Amino acid sequence: MTSVDTAATTEATPEPQGYSAWLGGTDHKSVGTLCLVVAFVFLLTGGVLAAAMRTQLAQPDLAVLARKPYLQLLTFHGTFSFFLFLLPAWIGIAFAIVPLQIGAPRLAFARLAAFTAWLFVAAGAFLILSAFVHAGASANGWSMDNPLPIHGVGGRAVDVWILGVGLAAVATVLGSVNLLTTVLRMRAPGLTLARLPMFSWSVFVSAAVFLLAVPVLLAGLVVLYVDHHMGAHVLDPRRGGNPLVWQVLFAFFAYPAMWATVFPALGVVSEIVPVSARAALFQRKQVAFGLAGAGTLAFFGWGSELAGNKPIPQILFSVTAILILGPIALTMLSWLGTIALQRRAPRFHAPMVQSIGLLTCLGLALPALAVMYAMGQGGAGHQSQWWVGAWHQLLVGVSTFGIICALYYWAPKLWGRHLNAGVGGLHLLAIVGGVDLAFIPLLIVGAQGMHRRATTYGADSWGPANLISTIGAYLLAAGVALFVLNLVVSVVLRRGRLATDDPWEGDTLEWATSSPPPLHNFDSLPEVRSSRPVHDIRMAAAADAATAGEEPDTRELVEASA
Amino acid sequence: MRNPRRIWYALVAGIGLLAVACAKHAPQTTLKPEGPVGRKIDSLFTFTFWIAAAVFVLVEFGVVYLVWRYRHRDDRPEPAQVHGNTRLEMTWTAVPALLLLIVAVPTFRTIFELAKTPKDPIRVTVTGHQFWWEYNYPDYGVTTANEVHFPAGRNVEFTLKGVDVIHSFWIPRLSGKHDVEPGRVSRISMKADKPGVFLGQCVEFCGLSHANMRLRAFAQTPADFDAWVAAQKAVPGQPPTGTPAGDGFALFSVKGCSGCHTVAGVSTGTVGPNLSHVYSRTAFAGDTFDMTPDNLRMWLHDPPGVKPGSKMPNLGLSSTEITNLVAYLQTLK
Numbered sequence: 011m012t013s014v015d016t017a018a019t020t021e022a023t024p025e026p027q028g029y030s031a032w033l034g035g036t037d038h039k040s041v042g043t044l045c046l047v048v049a050f051v052f053l054l055t056g057g058v059l060a061a062a063m064r065t066q067l068a069q070p071d072l073a074v075l076a077r078k079p080y081l082q083l084l085t086f087h088g089t090f091s092f093f094l095f096l097l098p099a100w101i102g103i104a105f106a107i108v109p110l111q112i113g114a115p116r117l118a119f120a121r122l123a124a125f126t127a128w129l130f131v132a133a134g135a136f137l138i139l140s141a142f143v144h145a146g147a148s149a150n151g152w153s154m155d156n157p158l159p160i161h162g163v164g165g166r167a168v169d170v171w172i173l174g175v176g177l178a179a180v181a182t183v184l185g186s187v188n189l190l191t192t193v194l195r196m197r198a199p200g201l202t203l204a205r206l207p208m209f210s211w212s213v214f215v216s217a218a219v220f221l222l223a224v225p226v227l228l229a230g231l232v233v234l235y236v237d238h239h240m241g242a243h244v245l246d247p248r249r250g251g252n253p254l255v256w257q258v259l260f261a262f263f264a265y266p267a268m269w270a271t272v273f274p275a276l277g278v279v280s281e282i283v284p285v286s287a288r289a290a291l292f293q294r295k296q297v298a299f300g301l302a303g304a305g306t307l308a309f310f311g312w313g314s315e316l317a318g319n320k321p322i323p324q325i326l327f328s329v330t331a332i333l334i335l336g337p338i339a340l341t342m343l344s345w346l347g348t349i350a351l352q353r354r355a356p357r358f359h360a361p362m363v364q365s366i367g368l369l370t371c372l373g374l375a376l377p378a379l380a381v382m383y384a385m386g387q388g389g390a391g392h393q394s395q396w397w398v399g400a401w402h403q404l405l406v407g408v409s410t411f412g413i414i415c416a417l418y419y420w421a422p423k424l425w426g427r428h429l430n431a432g433v434g435g436l437h438l439l440a441i442v443g444g445v446d447l448a449f450i451p452l453l454i455v456g457a458q459g460m461h462r463r464a465t466t467y468g469a470d471s472w473g474p475a476n477l478i479s480t481i482g483a484y485l486l487a488a489g490v491a492l493f494v495l496n497l498v499v500s501v502v503l504r505r506g507r508l509a510t511d512d513p514w515e516g517d518t519l520e521w522a523t524s525s526p527p528p529l530h531n532f533d534s535l536p537e538v539r540s541s542r543p544v545h546d547i548r549m550a551a552a553a554d555a556a557t558a559g560e561e562p563d564t565r566e567l568v569e570a571s572a
Numbered sequence: 573m574r575n576p577r578r579i580w581y582a583l584v585a586g587i588g589l590l591a592v593a594c595a596k597h598a599p600q601t602t603l604k605p606e607g608p609v610g611r612k613i614d615s616l617f618t619f620t621f622w623i624a625a626a627v628f629v630l631v632e633f634g635v636v637y638l639v640w641r642y643r644h645r646d647d648r649p650e651p652a653q654v655h656g657n658t659r660l661e662m663t664w665t666a667v668p669a670l671l672l673l674i675v676a677v678p679t680f681r682t683i684f685e686l687a688k689t690p691k692d693p694i695r696v697t698v699t700g701h702q703f704w705w706e707y708n709y710p711d712y713g714v715t716t717a718n719e720v721h722f723p724a725g726r727n728v729e730f731t732l733k734g735v736d737v738i739h740s741f742w743i744p745r746l747s748g749k750h751d752v753e754p755g756r757v758s759r760i761s762m763k764a765d766k767p768g769v770f771l772g773q774c775v776e777f778c779g780l781s782h783a784n785m786r787l788r789a790f791a792q793t794p795a796d797f798d799a800w801v802a803a804q805k806a807v808p809g810q811p812p813t814g815t816p817a818g819d820g821f822a823l824f825s826v827k828g829c830s831g832c833h834t835v836a837g838v839s840t841g842t843v844g845p846n847l848s849h850v851y852s853r854t855a856f857a858g859d860t861f862d863m864t865p866d867n868l869r870m871w872l873h874d875p876p877g878v879k880p881g882s883k884m885p886n887l888g889l890s891s892t893e894i895t896n897l898v899a900y901l902q903t904l905k
Contacts (some may be wrong), residue, residue: 043876076880077780077781077880078780078879078880079781081780095589109825119593149780150777151777155737155738155778156737157736157737159701160736161738213894214830227728242904247736247754247755248735248736249737252755253737253738253753253754253755254753254755254756257738290814292657292660292661293661293664293665296664296665315751316751317760318756318758319681319687319750319758320687321684321687324683324687325679325683325684326682328679328683329676329679329680332672332675332676332679333672333676335668335672336668336669336672339668340664340665340668342631343664344664345659346634346635346638347657347664349638349642350638351657351660352642353642354642355642355643356642358639358643366635366639366672366852369635370632370635373626373628373631373632373635374632377623377625377627377628378622378624379618380620380624380627380672380675381621381624382624383618384611384616384620384675384676384678384679384681385616385620385679386615386679386682386686387748387749387750388686388747388748388749388750388760389602389613389616389617389748390602390611390613390617390744391748393740393742393749393775393776394775400797405825457601457602457603457617458598458601458602458603458744459599459600459601459602459742459744459745459771459773460600461742461773461774461775461782462775462777462781463777463782464782465782465783466783467783469599469600469771470596470725471598471599471601521828565762
């Protein structure tokens, strides 16, 4: 075997080490870590807000939160959870992992990546600031329903909110450009697009979706700012404007962008399951095309509430929103097929156990979404609590759960420490139970006619289900808090088990370097001849060593092959 | 592995939840439709729900089975590397595609059926305001608010118009919902099988009191409906001066109520609900408070206080003025 010497192509400039690496560094691993720090701060904040909101809805006619503070928490819960948790978390993980997976020494635009991370920090600062501006925080939901002044809260806080979300949106566009370029231009020799690891491929699809969808949000934010700050009345029907302009722009961004936070989660599990089963991913090609197809379909299902009375647009929106579930289901089935086809026990290491938790949540979210979109805009699903339940099953049970799976899988690589698997089992139960208990009752009350964004409710029949949902929300919050605690204790406080270079016997290139990797990632790269280069080396060496009776570790093999 | 037992717990919890869902009466449930349009939507729901439920159960049991069947045992050698299985791959691809197709076809049909214009309908124009509903009957010359009346067994066609923010009109037991958008007129039609009272709700977030923008639909016998129309068309009498109601009548103009509210023969304001026959309704303020003298007193004392975001200002009325105004409102039957 031959290998490619990457050390020669790596820049020789010294990089800051340790915590100072975060402040001025451009190493993709510390930049990704910074994005993750921002994300987890806002995951916890958003979770606390959600728990407060669920407390108000635990029983009919409670007065825990008055209407305006409730709606302010609702706005910040949605804004934080999406723009400052899901987006920076996935972009952070992608920044940290994609160059390692494709055998690159860095991201295509290293400084732009650092700028992206700091934009997320700035966006967080703006959004927190907007809560303290004199007229009070905005209370219009994460979709900023408008016309803002008529909605009740229209002060300067809304301007600051628009700027904060705008910064997060710019960060997402820049991060996407960076990741797309990295995947297209920085791959190791022999690593064709067809051999790209599934996580990198899912990041590629998501980045493409973000690149097409997020600029539309930026355009909408400009209209919103001009309308709100300068009084342009583009959106105010009392002055001849039309609020549908913003609604359409936001929906065209939000629907594909929400799906784009799901694809990387599917990508992560598509890495973990085959490694655990010690097999290639079953139907790998179909899954890859399926993800691309889902990314395309994500641009069609956004308008199911906006179609008006005409049946043809209604059908186009509803049917594409159903069809997108096909490739997702195919991916899910391919994981089961990977296990079933081997007829052997998969290794139930911690990332695999977490992935099974994600799988059960995905099995719940897909049918719930299918029913909702099959009903069309008039059915019980849209705008009711069913909508809230189904989308949270997806965004919490899959997008967020995927981040947990990814960190169990890659924390040993990135930071050299394992997360505690025992604690993992505990919060797995809490999170799966929490997702079921918190969000299944919402489907029920949705079908019973309970509307979305309710600040309170009077009909007594919704009480019991709402109480169960609130208990589930607490359980979910406890599970997520336990996970973050595990992460802090294991990685930040360095109490986790020390990781070897290749703890899971992985297939892809990130397992061919040290844990944590050196600044330039690889001292030497193995030759890539399939989608499982590290597996290939291990097999070849195992064949050689079969007579010698001794099994060397992966990195020695890589170096020996050089 | 813990997983199989965990799934059993989840199933037990799920069954418990279903019991919760069926146990109590639910005035706004879509699961007990009372008209042909509601039934169409309900049958679509039932159909897709059972397919989805079957998929859910199969997937979860598939996970449990595979995890149990191939549970971890020590000393397993590296498995043989299996590369694909064409028959399984085709099944895996065809089954989801087929299922989605089966789900999509009735959706097609229902959307087309619901888009049809009904024959010989009662026509009602609905205007969404923050946070109340205005109804106009163009064929009868009647205007009312929050509570809509129509004969049972006859089609009703609602024409939806917006003036401020986007609302959404929903009477779950009779029909689907539709957004009420400024700048675009849309239609939704329904029919009630038999007389009854049906609750409804605004379902598009419209501001602080979105949760209190409710409505109530009265499906009546044709005779009752005709009597209601006749009563609504009547011009309310003027209460005699010197009585509390008479003083209230005077205050109605002095305090500026007439600027926003219409009372037939007295004022023509259109900002707030038409009050010509306000006391014939069972509730007020977006169907939030029952129509009682005490509730009216509470309301007039501080409207934005009891219903945040309400466009009706606190007029700073004295206790006597409130008493007189309530007495006047009680004459508007």
